[in-house]
Amino acid sequence: MRSDGRNGGVGRTRNQFPVGMRVLAVDDDPVCLKVLETLLRRCQYHVTTTNQAVVALTMLRENRDLFDLVISDVHMPDMDGFKLLELVGLEMDLPVIMLSVNGETKTVMKGITHGACDYLLKPVRLEELRNIWQHVVRRKFSNRERANIDGLEECHRPSNADFDNVHSQITCGSPDQSGRPSKKRKEYHSEEEDEGDDSNGQENEDPSAPKKPRVVWSTELHRKFVAAVNQLGIDKAVPKRILELMNVEKLTRENVASHLQARHLPHFVQFIPALAILRTDMFSTKYRLYLKRLSHQASIVAALGGSDPFMHMGTFEGLQGYQAFTSSSGLSSFSPQGLLNRNNPTSFVLQGMAASRPIQIATGNSTISHSIGDANKYHLSLPGNSRQQGSVAQGLTASVGQVQLSQKWIHEETDDLSSILSVNGLANGMPGTLQNVTNSPLLQQDLVECRQAKVVIQPSSPTSSDRLEGTVGVSSSLMDSHASQQSRLPLSAFSTSALPIDGSFGNKSIAELGVKPSGGTNICASSDLRVARDNKVGASSFGSGILVSPETAPNQKYLSFGGGSNLRQNMDGGNPDRLLDSKLVWSSLPISQPPSLIGSHHLMSQRPNNGSLGARLIGQVTPSDSTAAPQTKVDMFIPGEMLTPKNASDLSFPKVQTEFSSSSCSFDGLLNSIIKVEKDDASFSDGLGCDFYSLGACI
Amino acid sequence: MAAAALREQLNTLLSSMFASGMVDEQFQQLQMLQDDGGTPGFVAEVVTLFCDDADRIISELAALLEQPAVDFDKVDAYVHQLKGSSASVGAQKVKFTCLQFRQLCQDKNRDGCIMALAVVRNEFYDLRNKFQTMLQLEQQIQAQQ
Numbered sequence: 024m025r026s027d028g029r030n031g032g033v034g035r036t037r038n039q040f041p042v043g044m045r046v047l048a049v050d051d052d053p054v055c056l057k058v059l060e061t062l063l064r065r066c067q068y069h070v071t072t073t074n075q076a077v078v079a080l081t082m083l084r085e086n087r088d089l090f091d092l093v094i095s096d097v098h099m100p101d102m103d104g105f106k107l108l109e110l111v112g113l114e115m116d117l118p119v120i121m122l123s124v125n126g127e128t129k130t131v132m133k134g135i136t137h138g139a140c141d142y143l144l145k146p147v148r149l150e151e152l153r154n155i156w157q158h159v160v161r162r163k164f165s166n167r168e169r170a171n172i173d174g175l176e177e178c179h180r181p182s183n184a185d186f187d188n189v190h191s192q193i194t195c196g197s198p199d200q201s202g203r204p205s206k207k208r209k210e211y212h213s214e215e216e217d218e219g220d221d222s223n224g225q226e227n228e229d230p231s232a233p234k235k236p237r238v239v240w241s242t243e244l245h246r247k248f249v250a251a252v253n254q255l256g257i258d259k260a261v262p263k264r265i266l267e268l269m270n271v272e273k274l275t276r277e278n279v280a281s282h283l284q285a286r287h288l289p290h291f292v293q294f295i296p297a298l299a300i301l302r303t304d305m306f307s308t309k310y311r312l313y314l315k316r317l318s319h320q321a322s323i324v325a326a327l328g329g330s331d332p333f334m335h336m337g338t339f340e341g342l343q344g345y346q347a348f349t350s351s352s353g354l355s356s357f358s359p360q361g362l363l364n365r366n367n368p369t370s371f372v373l374q375g376m377a378a379s380r381p382i383q384i385a386t387g388n389s390t391i392s393h394s395i396g397d398a399n400k401y402h403l404s405l406p407g408n409s410r411q412q413g414s415v416a417q418g419l420t421a422s423v424g425q426v427q428l429s430q431k432w433i434h435e436e437t438d439d440l441s442s443i444l445s446v447n448g449l450a451n452g453m454p455g456t457l458q459n460v461t462n463s464p465l466l467q468q469d470l471v472e473c474r475q476a477k478v479v480i481q482p483s484s485p486t487s488s489d490r491l492e493g494t495v496g497v498s499s500s501l502m503d504s505h506a507s508q509q510s511r512l513p514l515s516a517f518s519t520s521a522l523p524i525d526g527s528f529g530n531k532s533i534a535e536l537g538v539k540p541s542g543g544t545n546i547c548a549s550s551d552l553r554v555a556r557d558n559k560v561g562a563s564s565f566g567s568g569i570l571v572s573p574e575t576a577p578n579q580k581y582l583s584f585g586g587g588s589n590l591r592q593n594m595d596g597g598n599p600d601r602l603l604d605s606k607l608v609w610s611s612l613p614i615s616q617p618p619s620l621i622g623s624h625h626l627m628s629q630r631p632n633n634g635s636l637g638a639r640l641i642g643q644v645t646p647s648d649s650t651a652a653p654q655t656k657v658d659m660f661i662p663g664e665m666l667t668p669k670n671a672s673d674l675s676f677p678k679v680q681t682e683f684s685s686s687s688c689s690f691d692g693l694l695n696s697i698i699k700v701e702k703d704d705a706s707f708s709d710g711l712g713c714d715f716y717s718l719g720a721c722i
Numbered sequence: 723m724a725a726a727a728l729r730e731q732l733n734t735l736l737s738s739m740f741a742s743g744m745v746d747e748q749f750q751q752l753q754m755l756q757d758d759g760g761t762p763g764f765v766a767e768v769v770t771l772f773c774d775d776a777d778r779i780i781s782e783l784a785a786l787l788e789q790p791a792v793d794f795d796k797v798d799a800y801v802h803q804l805k806g807s808s809a810s811v812g813a814q815k816v817k818f819t820c821l822q823f824r825q826l827c828q829d830k831n832r833d834g835c836i837m838a839l840a841v842v843r844n845e846f847y848d849l850r851n852k853f854q855t856m857l858q859l860e861q862q863i864q865a866q867q
Contacts, residue, residue, distance in 0.1 A: 051803075052775070052803055052806050052807045052810070053771045053775055053807075054768060054771045054772045054775055054806075054807035054810050054811055055806050055807055055810040057767065057768050057771055058752065058768055058810045058811070059810075061752075061755055061759070061761060061764055061768075062755065064759075064761075065755055065759050096806070098799065098802055098803070098806075100799075123806075124802065124805050124806040124809050125802070145806050145809045145810055146748040146751075146809045146810045146811075146812065147810075148748075148751065149751065149755075
């Protein structure tokens with residue numbers, strides 16, 4: 024013991040970091056608390072103790088930045104440790120370690136699902152405490168790492184921040200630094216991954232990270248970033264200029280570029296308004312023509328061979344002269360993994376929007392990107408099988424002018440793309456309808472045949488009062504697809520809908536598809552996300568659609584997927600409101616379950632006010648299809664922020680992928696995945712995938 | 723010299739406590755924390771806290787079990803707490819008896835709980851005696867120095 028202690032101390036000292044880590048220890052038992060305190064001090068942490076959970080909560084609320092980690096007993100008279108855990112997770116985004124004499128699996132699981140980053144049994148040993156600093160580091164770095172790591176990992180921390188002050192956190196269970204794929208990781212991470220912590224000086228934590236120090240995108244930093252982007256305008260929001268506007272010391276262009284990528288979705292969302300405008304203007308004209316052309320060809324679904332396909336897309340678009348379509352780039356990003364290849368990649372082009380973002384789906388495996396394009400023809404399905412791994416991602420992004428961004432993003436995404444939806448956001452609308460979405464299926468390299476489909480998704484189901492403009496049709500499609508997915512009907516449906524380009528997606532399409540209208544929903548564009556607020560919109564109707572509306576909250580930024588469980592709740596609840604405030608933790612999700620899955624996106628809505636979380640799932644996609652409504656997916660969208668590719672990937676994709684992998688859907692992997700998920704109950708991926716798919720489908 | 727004898731006596735006591743399973747590694751860890759960490763009086767403080775707390779809990783349990791309608795949830799909560807503190811201090815025997823106690827409590831076996839309480843109390847008293855002896859020896863050693 025001693026040696027350990029000593030060694031530990033020495034080691035820490037070397038890196039400095041663990042030394043002085045601020046730990047809040049909460050235990051109603053004076054004996055345990057005393058011992059715990061002494062042990063923690065031995066580890067050279069800065070320890071604060073209290074024997075009341077309520078006091079602990081008060082301290083945390085008042086001095087949120089004064090603690091790095093919370094260690095709490097499970098059984099306390101004034102407040103259940105799980106409750107404290109939950110509140111801390113929601114409000115502070117601090118890693119919480121639960122402590123109990125009771126090591127029953129059920130109890131431990133409860134701790135994990137409530138967001139505990141670790142669960143220690145009494146008596147706690149010095150060896151264990153000497154390692155707890157890793158949770159702090161992990162959480163802080165999770166985002167970065169995720170991004171770095173293969174791109175698969177992604178977190179939505181930012182999103183949390185974005186969400187609001189609330190700090191809602193969405194945690195993605197981003198993969199650990201190590202990049203281990205293990206489920207455990209996710210579990211643990213889930214809490215940790217909350218990125219909220221990042222804001223607290225992640226720098227300190229760098230030591231742990233093997234990688235070069237990264238910038239922690241704190242809420243504040245992210246806001247500056249968003250402000251800079253907004254100021255510049257979508258078209259001009261290049262890293263260099265953003266950096267200049269942000270005027271933050273030590274921040275590099277690379278940091279901004281990386282963040283930009285990550286934030287694709289968010290950006291889009293933010294941009295949405297602008298995009299919307301662009302859409303209408305630019306896109307509506309040239310683009311549409313273009314789309315039409317494409318549409319003819321659209322039927323072609325080529326499998327994209329490699330990741331490059333995306334690139335092609337991009338070029339393609341470029342050729343077209345529609346740079347505006349960043350979407351294409353976005354698409355590419357999506358498929359980076361080559362997902363697209365198999366499938367047809369579809370790309371959606373939202374009309375005005377650029378949105379295309381990829382969703383990544385698959386972990387790296389195969390991802391399917393659907394393009395959206397015309398639905399009809401899309402038979403993504405084929406690929407689907409192949410996709411098995413499936414992932415789909417899609418992103419729609421609308422971006423006009425943002426090509427650059429998209430490209431960048433794309434790069435980032437390589438790993439995974441999460442889907443990103445970019446929607447146009449019109450602020451207005453809440454859940455509006457997606458306006459036009461054009462899809463353009465990607466053809467292989469050269470072919471670019473896209474159809475345009477503009478999908479307008481109207482959330483009919485949702486009340487629809489609002490329209491989503493924008494974009495996101497995808498999601499809906501996804502949904503549909505999901506629903507139908509198995510059958511693949513959705514596709515057709517989509518296509519149908521798609522065909523009518525301008526038409527609205529509406530439920531009708533869905534219906535056509537065979538999917539039930541209900542399923543149909545969509546999510547749409549970011550703006551639409553708002554829908555979420557409304558909530559239900561999508562949900563009700565589809566069950567699946569998630570919308571994120573960027574507009575509403577530019578702030579909102581990211582939705583994270585992570586918390587599947589929460590999602591479920593929402594789903595279940597049907598209440599949009601609920602939203603997942605809670606953090607979702609991927610990890611937990613993954614861990615537990617399959618069931619939850621939705622996880623990925625949780626949050627979106629955290630705050631109703633803000634608006635929107637995008638994520639709502641719709642629960643069940645198709646009634647038929649998904650039996651389990653819960654499963655349904657949630658879509659995650661992050662309203663404003665979106666998912667960053669990274670995030671997306673982080674989110675869950677990897678795992679999700681697996682789930683997806685089972686894909687059976689013809690649609691692209693997405694469908695497959697989704698389907699799988701549903702089947703499996705893994706909502707997450709599915710949800711995501713679904714959405715995406717649907718989008719694609721729509722397209 | 724006296725100090726050495728006292729220290730010897732203390733060591734013997736501690737060894738027997740450990741050998742009999744009255745205390746476990748956790749208790750040793752606490753001693754190491756005290757010796758290595760420059761936190762004199764730490765063990766005495768924890769032991770005192772434990773004794774006071776356990777004594778209180780046992781009294782509460784006795785009162786609860788005397789009620790005509792025993793609130794087993796409360797009993798369970800107390801036993802759980804006692805288990806936690808005994809685990810933290812390394813009072814192994816007390817901890818084990820708490821395990822059995824909890825099981826009886828979950829079975830809502832009142833008589834069993836009363837018996838379990840008696841066992842816990844006995845174990846606790848034995849331990850408390852040892853602890854008190856230990857603390858006295860330590861005080862004497864300190865006084866001599």
